[in-house]
Each structure stands twice: as structure tokens, then as C-alpha cells.
Amino acid sequence: MSAPVLQPSFADLGTPLSEVDFVVVDLETTGSTEDCSITEVGAVRVRGGEVLGEFQTLVRPDQPIPALVAVLTGITNRMVATAPPLAAVLPSFLQFAAGATWVAHNASFDVGFLRRACERLDHPWPAPRVFDTVALSRSILLRDEVANHKLQTLARHFASPTTPNHRALTDARATVDVLHGLLERVGNLGVHTVEDLVELTRRVSPQRRAKRVWATDVPRGPGVYLFHTDGAPGDGRPARDGREVLYVGTSVNLRSRVRSYFTAAERRPRMEEMIRVATGVETISCSTALQAEMLELRLIAAHRPRYNRRSKHPERQLWLKVTVEAFPRLSVVRQRQDDEATYLGPFRGRAEAELALLCLQDVHPLRRCTGRIRLRQDGSACALAGMGRCCSPCDGSVDREAYAEVVDDVRASMGTDLRAVLSGTARRLARLAEQQRFEEAAVVRSRAEALQRAVRRQQRVESLRRCRQVVAARRTEAGWEINVLRWGRLAAAALAVPGEVPQAVARSAVAVAETVRTPTAAQPASLTEEVERLADWMEQPGVRLIEMDGDWSWPLHMAPTDLSPRIAP
Structure with a gap:
């Protein structure tokens, strides 16, 4: 069943620039530092190229206007002596600009003054979306088009009928023309919404x-x-x-x-x-x-895409194997064969496999030598045997039957019961803690944790691979997700949207599901990572089993988690 067509959301569509209210604002001040005062506010509200309104007023500053600033702007102390204070002007401007996107040339200057004014006069800051025409021009215009990004230069470049003169409303009008000129340029780049414009500035x-x-x-x-x-x-x-x-x-x-x-x-x-x-x-x-x-x-x-980093080489897996011979040992191998050997894995890297191997060897006195031991057992003991870390089958210290019991314990620790590993590790950790050998204790703990992860991962995977068919469902906002699993492989998926009967959709999914042959240990039906993802989904809250043909279960003592030294021997 194909996925339903979802209704478009505003997040997908964006807000067209022609429908956005822009308030282009410009301030004149007594200086450029934060402790200076605003002397004039000018703003123009536009939408779709049409001017909706203008705002302009002088402001009585809290400090005299320096002579140099008066010459530059033409605003003198006498002109602002009878002007309203900022406390009276600010509410009117905020009302004029309410709900709009603010624009300014060098916006950090103008918007910074307005934000500090709101803080000082206890007005809530509206936190508007702000565009800076300086940043926009630097992103859009090429270096050989304009000598710089000053307002006068840009107004001349876009043939604005208004010449900036350091008066708030005049400069705001010129900035409007600059904004429209810039928006015309970016239309050819696929910038048609306000969200597109945000990305352009980034x-x-x-x-x-x-x-x-x-x-x-x-x-x-x-x-x-x-x-x-x-x-x-x-x-x-x-x-x-x-x-x-x-x-x-x-x-x-x-x-x-x-x-x-x-x-x-x-x-x-x-x-x-x-x-x-x-x-x-x-x-x-x-x-x-x-x-x-x-x-x-x-x-x-x-x-195997070159820009994907993960999951490119599923064949590069490692296994921990108990060899098939008279006196078996542990070995890290690259392939799992269809033989009678016991395997643990796959591991994602050699380091993890080596940690698990060392953990098993720390607890079980399995031989570590790689040579073949003859049935007569007439060899000599190694140093590990003298340290009590190997039961020494090579010199006849144990016979074949006694050694087989050690191997059985190793096999149990690799798949069905981790209690022996956990208890042995806990005793060793306790001794190391008493001797304050904390770094060595950390190494021992990391080995046990690596083995636990490997055993848990293998059992999660194998438990699903043993099931001939599993049909499960989980409710989502879109409906009931229904998945058909066969031998640990996703064979079909369907979505029962509201109004459909999930059981009927499930039956249809089973009818068209992929035919999956019975897998073998060496040739499973799917990649290990696939089965892990399936297990993650199956273990989510709210998943309901519709059909189960198989034994989806884990051994009782597969993966206890406590590595505390308090565990009794």
C-alpha cells in the first residue's frame, strides 16, 4: 500500500515575500555608544511593494546633541527641546511595527538601540524577525557591482528616488528602495519566501x-x-x-x-x-x-556511496569462535561457517571482539595457545598454567572430558548465561579496588561490558531470525504502521489510515509480502544491522503483535547488568 498524500503544511510552503509586512526603520542618535540617546525615529511599513504607512518623530534625548552629530544629521538641541521623550515615542512605534518583519541598514545598530530602550522602560521586547540590508547586499551583490555597501552607494545603485541624508524617515525610504532592489535580484535564485531569505543571509x-x-x-x-x-x-x-x-x-x-x-x-x-x-x-x-x-x-x-560513512561494508564483520577440535580454543574470525562451532557476534570492530575474548579468558581457564594438542597430551605447561589462568590440557593436567566442561562453561557465557562471567569479574574488581589498582579495574570492567553488549546484541538478532513470520502494528499520527517480518527480514509494510481496518490491511500485507527462504547461520535472510533496527521497533512501547510464528524470546540469564563487587562469589 502506498503512503498517503499528506496535507501540505505552512512549514513546507513558507511565507511568500509578497505577503510579508516589512517595517523598515532608521534611527538618529547622539552617538554610536550604548549610553547614547535616540533623537529621531523614522519607519516605513510596506507589503508587496506598496507603502502601507509611515512613522516619524523627533525624540527629546536624555543628553545634549554633540555639535559634530548636529552638523551630520541637521538635528539640533533646539529642534528636540519640545519633542516627546522616548517613553512616549516607543509604545507608538511598537504598535506601528507590531506583527511585522523589521528591516534596517546595519540592523545591529538600530535594533540594538530599540531593544535596550525596551529593557530600560520595562516594555516587553517583541523579538521580531530582523533583516539587515547590509548583510543581504553582501550576500547578493558581486564585488564588481558596488564599491561598498553603504546606504548612499546602494541607493544610487538601485536608482532610488530618495537620497539618504542622515534623517530617519528619508533614510528609511531609501532603505525600502534598496530592500526591493535586493529582493528582485534574489528571485532568480529561487528565493520566494521569507524562510528562503533567512537562508540567504546565512x-x-x-x-x-x-x-x-x-x-x-x-x-x-x-x-x-x-x-x-x-x-x-x-x-x-x-x-x-x-x-x-x-x-x-x-x-x-x-x-x-x-x-x-x-x-x-x-x-x-x-x-x-x-x-x-x-x-x-x-x-x-x-x-x-x-x-x-x-x-x-x-x-x-x-x-556503497562514497559520502555515506556508515553501513557501507556489512561484510566486514568479526566473530568470536570456539573452534572445533579435540581441545577447542577461542579465535576471532571474519566469517561464520555452517559448522558445529559456537559463535558470538558479529562485532563492529576488532577492538570490541578482543575485549570480549579477554573477558572470557579472564574468567574461564581455556587454553590460549594456537598449536594443535595431541590426544596423548605429552606437551609442556606454559607460563599461564603456572599462574592458574589456563587448565593446561597440553601436559595432561586435565583430560579431554574435564576440558570439555570448561568449554561448555565458555559456550554458556557466550550465549545463554552470563552469571559466571559476572561473578568472576565482580570478585576480581573487588580485589583490585582493595589494592587501589583502579586503572586495571577499569580495563577489567570494559572487557565485561564488551562481552555483555555482544551477547545482548546477538540474542536480540537471533531471537527474531528464529521467527518464521511476525506481523506487528504500532499506532502513529498517520495511522497504524503494520510490518511483516520473516526470518528477521522486513518482508512487507503497510499503513492503515483512519477509517481502514488494521487487521484487513495486515492480511493484505501478508498476502503480498516478500518470499524469504529459510536462512542458515552463515547466510542469514538480512543484514545484522537490519535486524537490530527491527528489534528496536518491536521493543517500542505500543507495538502490538497480530501474528507470531516462532519463538521470540531471550535466555533468562543472558545479560544481567550488575558489575558491582557486592555480587557474592
């Missing part, structure tokens, strides 16, 4: 911003997206329709996620490079978010 490169049109026809809802470039890769990577897949990702809202790559929200340097190289994006809609996650993992494994 220094997103024009090349990256121009590619945002790729998201125009992207559907909403869950799915997978693939950035690609024309031409097959030359390094042996698989191609998709003759194109190299650069990056694969997933989202519950494809359009919103793809759009974010062309905004300042995406800050990863690798993604900046990837978008620069990409020539297009392809999307695949899914019924549920879980189905999208599974498809993402499979596509990453199939195409």
Missing part, C-alpha cells in the same frame, strides 16, 4: 541554493532519497541507471529533508562537497518509516 552558497528546485516535486511522507551524479563511477562501485549514487538517506518527510540540504541547516562539510558534485536527487516513497530505514540500509550496501 551564507549558503548560490550554487547550493540554486539546487533547491530539486525538492520541488519531492513527495512528502516517509521514504529514501539518493543523491547521484551523471556517469558510472570509475572505482568499481555499483551504478544505478548509469549514474553514481553519492549519498543515500532516509526521512519521515522526504520533501522537508531534501530541502534542508540546500539551506544553512546542513552544516556538514562533506555534504557541502556532495551537493556541489551531485547532478540530481531521486526519491522512493515508503509506506512506513521502518520500511524506509530497511531500504536505506540495503541501498547503501548495494551502492
Whole structure:
């Protein structure tokens, strides 16, 4: 069943610039420091290129106007002597600018004065969205177009009929013309909403911003997206329709996620490079978010995109193996075979596998030598045997039957019962703590924790892989997510929207589900990471089982968590 068409949201559409009220404001002051006073306020309110109103008043400052400032602005102490104080002017201006987006040339100066005035006069600060025409011009205009970004220069560049003269209303009118000129320029770059304009001020490169049109026809809802470039890769990577897949990702809202790559929200340097190289994006809609996650993992494994860091090489796994021989030992191997050996894993790296191996060897006196021991056991004991850390089968200290009991304990610790490991580790931690050998104790603890993680991970995975079929559902805002699992692989997914019967949708999903062959230990039906994601979903609160054909369970003593020295021997 295909994903439902979701109703567009305002977050997806944005606010068109033609529908935004801009209040362009300019102040004149007694100076440029924070303790100076405002002497004049001028503002123009515009929408869609039309002037809706103007605001202008002189303000009686709290300090005399310096002579140099009076010459520059033409505002003298005599002119402001009878003007209203800021306490009377500020409420009127805030009412005039209410609900609008503020614009100023060098906005930090003008808006900073107004914010401090609100704080000083106990007026709540409206926290408006603010655009600075200086920042906009630096982002839009090329260096060879204007000599600088002063208001006079920009007003002349955009042929404003108003010449700035350091009077508030006049400068505000000139800034309006500059704003409109800048907005006309960015329209060709796909900037049509106020949200687009925000991204423009965040220094997103024009090349990256121009590619945002790729998201125009992207559907909403869950799915997978693939950035690609024309031409097959030359390094042996698989191609998709003759194109190299650069990056694969997933989202519950494809359009919103793809759009974010062309905004300042995406800050990863690798993604900046990837978008620069990409020539297009392809999307695949899914019924549920879980189905999208599974498809993402499979596509990453199939195409090995150069800009994906995780999940690219599922074949690079390590296992801890109890060898099949007369006197077995532990070994770290790269593949799991269909043999009678006991395996633990897979591990994500050799360091983790080595920690788990050392933990088992710390507790169980299993031999560590790699040579073959003859049944006559006529060899000599090693140093570890003298330290009591090996039961020494090589010199006949234990016979084959007694050694088999040690091996059985190791196998139990690798899959069904961690109590022996936990108790032995706790006793050793207690001794080390008494001797204040805390660094060594930390190493011992890290080994035990690595083994616990490995055992828990394996049991979570294997418990689902033992189930021939699981049909489960979970309620979300969009409806009931229904997933069909077979042998630990997602075979089908569907969404029962409000008004549909979930059980009927589940039956339809089972009918069209993928046929999954019975897996073997060496060739499971799905990647380990896939099964872990499925287990994460199954263990969420609110998941309901519709059908269960198999034994989804864990051993009772699989993964106790207490490593405290208080554990009794």
C-alpha cells in the first residue's frame, strides 16, 4: 500500500515575500555608544511593494546633541527641546511595527538601540524577525557591482528616488528602495519566501541554493532519497541507471529533508562537497518509516556511496569462535561457517571482539595457545598454567572430558548465561579496588561490558531470525504502521489510515509480502544491522503483535547488568 498524500503544511510552503509586512526603520542618535540617546525615529511599513504607512518623530534625548552629530544629521538641541521623550515615542512605534518583519541598514545598530530602550522602560521586547540590508547586499551583490555597501552607494545603485541624508524617515525610504532592489535580484535564485531569505543571509552558497528546485516535486511522507551524479563511477562501485549514487538517506518527510540540504541547516562539510558534485536527487516513497530505514540500509550496501560513512561494508564483520577440535580454543574470525562451532557476534570492530575474548579468558581457564594438542597430551605447561589462568590440557593436567566442561562453561557465557562471567569479574574488581589498582579495574570492567553488549546484541538478532513470520502494528499520527517480518527480514509494510481496518490491511500485507527462504547461520535472510533496527521497533512501547510464528524470546540469564563487587562469589 502506498503512503498517503499528506496535507501540505505552512512549514513546507513558507511565507511568500509578497505577503510579508516589512517595517523598515532608521534611527538618529547622539552617538554610536550604548549610553547614547535616540533623537529621531523614522519607519516605513510596506507589503508587496506598496507603502502601507509611515512613522516619524523627533525624540527629546536624555543628553545634549554633540555639535559634530548636529552638523551630520541637521538635528539640533533646539529642534528636540519640545519633542516627546522616548517613553512616549516607543509604545507608538511598537504598535506601528507590531506583527511585522523589521528591516534596517546595519540592523545591529538600530535594533540594538530599540531593544535596550525596551529593557530600560520595562516594555516587553517583541523579538521580531530582523533583516539587515547590509548583510543581504553582501550576500547578493558581486564585488564588481558596488564599491561598498553603504546606504548612499546602494541607493544610487538601485536608482532610488530618495537620497539618504542622515534623517530617519528619508533614510528609511531609501532603505525600502534598496530592500526591493535586493529582493528582485534574489528571485532568480529561487528565493520566494521569507524562510528562503533567512537562508540567504546565512551564507549558503548560490550554487547550493540554486539546487533547491530539486525538492520541488519531492513527495512528502516517509521514504529514501539518493543523491547521484551523471556517469558510472570509475572505482568499481555499483551504478544505478548509469549514474553514481553519492549519498543515500532516509526521512519521515522526504520533501522537508531534501530541502534542508540546500539551506544553512546542513552544516556538514562533506555534504557541502556532495551537493556541489551531485547532478540530481531521486526519491522512493515508503509506506512506513521502518520500511524506509530497511531500504536505506540495503541501498547503501548495494551502492556503497562514497559520502555515506556508515553501513557501507556489512561484510566486514568479526566473530568470536570456539573452534572445533579435540581441545577447542577461542579465535576471532571474519566469517561464520555452517559448522558445529559456537559463535558470538558479529562485532563492529576488532577492538570490541578482543575485549570480549579477554573477558572470557579472564574468567574461564581455556587454553590460549594456537598449536594443535595431541590426544596423548605429552606437551609442556606454559607460563599461564603456572599462574592458574589456563587448565593446561597440553601436559595432561586435565583430560579431554574435564576440558570439555570448561568449554561448555565458555559456550554458556557466550550465549545463554552470563552469571559466571559476572561473578568472576565482580570478585576480581573487588580485589583490585582493595589494592587501589583502579586503572586495571577499569580495563577489567570494559572487557565485561564488551562481552555483555555482544551477547545482548546477538540474542536480540537471533531471537527474531528464529521467527518464521511476525506481523506487528504500532499506532502513529498517520495511522497504524503494520510490518511483516520473516526470518528477521522486513518482508512487507503497510499503513492503515483512519477509517481502514488494521487487521484487513495486515492480511493484505501478508498476502503480498516478500518470499524469504529459510536462512542458515552463515547466510542469514538480512543484514545484522537490519535486524537490530527491527528489534528496536518491536521493543517500542505500543507495538502490538497480530501474528507470531516462532519463538521470540531471550535466555533468562543472558545479560544481567550488575558489575558491582557486592555480587557474592
